[in-house]
Amino acid sequence: xxxxxxxxxxxxxxxxxxxxxxxxxxxxxxxxxxxxxxxxxxxxxxxxxxxxxxxxxxxxxxxxxxxxxxxxxxxxxxxxxxxxxxxxxxxxxxxxxxxxxxxxxxxxxxxxxxxxxxxxxxxxxxxxxxxxxxxxxxxxxxxxxxxxxxxxxxxxxxxxxxxxxxxxxxxxxxxxxxxxxxxxxxxxxxxxxxxxxxxxxxxxxxxxxxxxxxxxxxxxxxxxxxxxxxxxxxxxxxxxxxxxxxxxxxxxxxxxxxxxxxxxxxxxxxxxxxxxxxxxxxxxxxxxxxxxxxxxxxxxxxxxxxxxxxxxxxxxxxxxxxxxxxxxxxxxxxxxxxxxxxxxxxxxxxxxxxxxxxxxxxxxxxxxxxxxxxxxxxxxxxxxxxxxxxxxxxxxxxxxxxxxxxxxxxxxxxxxxxxxxxxxxxxxxxxxxx
Ligand SMILES: *Cc1c(COP(=O)(O)O)cnc(C)c1O
Numbered sequence: 486x487x488x489x490x491x492x493x494x495x496x497x498x499x500x501x502x503x504x505x506x507x508x509x510x511x512x513x514x515x516x517x518x519x520x521x522x523x524x525x526x527x528x529x530x531x532x533x534x535x536x537x538x539x540x541x542x543x544x545x546x547x548x549x550x551x552x553x554x555x556x557x558x559x560x561x562x563x564x565x566x567x568x569x570x571x572x573x574x575x576x577x578x579x580x581x582x583x584x585x586x587x588x589x590x591x592x593x594x595x596x597x598x599x600x601x602x603x604x605x606x607x608x609x610x611x612x613x614x615x616x617x618x619x620x621x622x623x624x625x626x627x628x629x630x631x632x633x634x635x636x637x638x639x640x641x642x643x644x645x646x647x648x649x650x651x652x653x654x655x656x657x658x659x660x661x662x663x664x665x666x667x668x669x670x671x672x673x674x675x676x677x678x679x680x681x682x683x684x685x686x687x688x689x690x691x692x693x694x695x696x697x698x699x700x701x702x703x704x705x706x707x708x709x710x711x712x713x714x715x716x717x718x719x720x721x722x723x724x725x726x727x728x729x730x731x732x733x734x735x736x737x738x739x740x741x742x743x744x745x746x747x748x749x750x751x752x753x754x755x756x757x758x759x760x761x762x763x764x765x766x767x768x769x770x771x772x773x774x775x776x777x778x779x780x781x782x783x784x785x786x787x788x789x790x791x792x793x794x795x796x797x798x799x800x801x802x803x804x805x806x807x808x809x810x811x812x813x814x815x816x817x818x819x820x821x822x823x824x825x826x827x828x829x830x831x832x833x834x835x836x837x838x839x840x841x842x843x844x845x846x847x848x849x850x851x852x853x854x855x856x857x858x859x860x861x862x863x864x865x866x867x868x869x870x871x872x873x874x875x876x877x878x879x880x881x882x883x884x885x886x887x888x889x890x891x892x893x894x895x896x897x898x899x900x901x902x903x904x905x906x907x908x909x910x911x912x913x914x915x916x917x918x919x
Pocket of ligand 1 (some may be wrong): 600629630683714715
């Protein structure tokens with residue numbers, strides 16, 4: 486078994502010994518040790534909320550302390566001195582991130598936070614002109630994105646009800662069909678300025694086909710952008726090769742960089758030297774060689790960094806750097822392999838829950854996707870939903886609750902175990918059988 490990273494469902498067994506054996510043979514088994522796992526009643530939690538706030542790795546405190554020490558030793562000279570040279574600190578983040586989202590390092594910038602960055606990207610990539618003023622997005626996008634759309638559209642003097650086209654799931658379904666997205670893009674082909682979807686819907690866990698949506702947007706002359714909050718650090722992305730125009734994400738979910746961590750943005754290099762593109766400027770986006778001459782006239786850095794405005798928080802950079810180091814050490818391919826196995830085992834355990842019950846007790850909203858594996862599974866509880874959720878919490882299983890009757894869980898490859906998954910399934914079964 487040790488030479489296999491991908492397990493077929495037929496090979497699985499629903500027993501704690503089997504789960505422990507999978508853990509013993511896990512190529513990434515040492516990584517859990519690098520994290521601080523919260524406890525309940527003296528027992529480590531089964532933490533399935535990596536999609537909400539990823540756990541803290543032990544190196545984060547060290548890396549933040551390093552900045553505090555540099556500040557103490559150098560004062561403002563820390564921007565130019567010491568091992569880190571805060572002025573260039575950004576490069577230490579762009580490189581590992583570029584592997585995680587499939588971009589060139591110069592297409593990445595780490596700045597602000599997610600909703601702020603979405604607004605900034607809209608400044609550059611949403612240019613309503615006459616009839617071509619519409620935006621296509623998914624219905625029930627994350628609330629912050631909905632408010633961003635609403636207020637940004639009003640800022641252009643337009644009416645969100647007329648301009649925003651939201652694609653809903655069909656009646657009686659949970660997921661948005663890709664054909665419905667592509668048909669809507671086609672139908673409104675001469676009215677659409679921007680197509681902006683999430684990479685993964687936060688509620689259903691649906692993974693959108695970023696490449697197909699991007700191609701369809703480009704075919705009709707629209708821009709294509711993505712909110713990758715639930716995708717970055719979770720699924721494999723190839724933002725550059727898919728020719729995505731822009732993408733934004735937060736770093737506190739799967740990227741484990743701490744509450745309120747710095748956000749990230751991808752801006753395709755084809756725009757970096759584009760003079761006509763609109764943007765908001767600030768001194769941190771100004772050409773690095775001449776920034777401190779403080780001259781009149783905005784001269785942007787000809788990379789994604791040219792979209793930066795303000796002096797970044799070096800303390801938050803430090804947390805982000807430490808978190809990304811763990812991804813580097815694990816290696817993206819290894820993480821994806823473990824994620825696949827963990828996800829397969831999760832589905833095996835989940836399917837057993839239904840098959841061992843007299844009637845179906847859980848409906849899985851998230852599709853079982855063979856091609857693209859995401860950590861998250863959203864479960865619609867057909868009976869005793871709230872009761873199951875609350876008892877899971879008392880027993881130290883951290884999941885999240887969404888009205889009505891949905892429990893979301895996201896076992897992640899860096900610090901969750903096969904045993905976590907088995908215990909979760911076993912516990913749900915025992916609660917339902919009480
Ligand atoms: C988590 C999340 C956000 C949060 O935005 P912040 O500005 O970081 O608070 C926005 N959009 C989506 C899709 C999210 O999942």
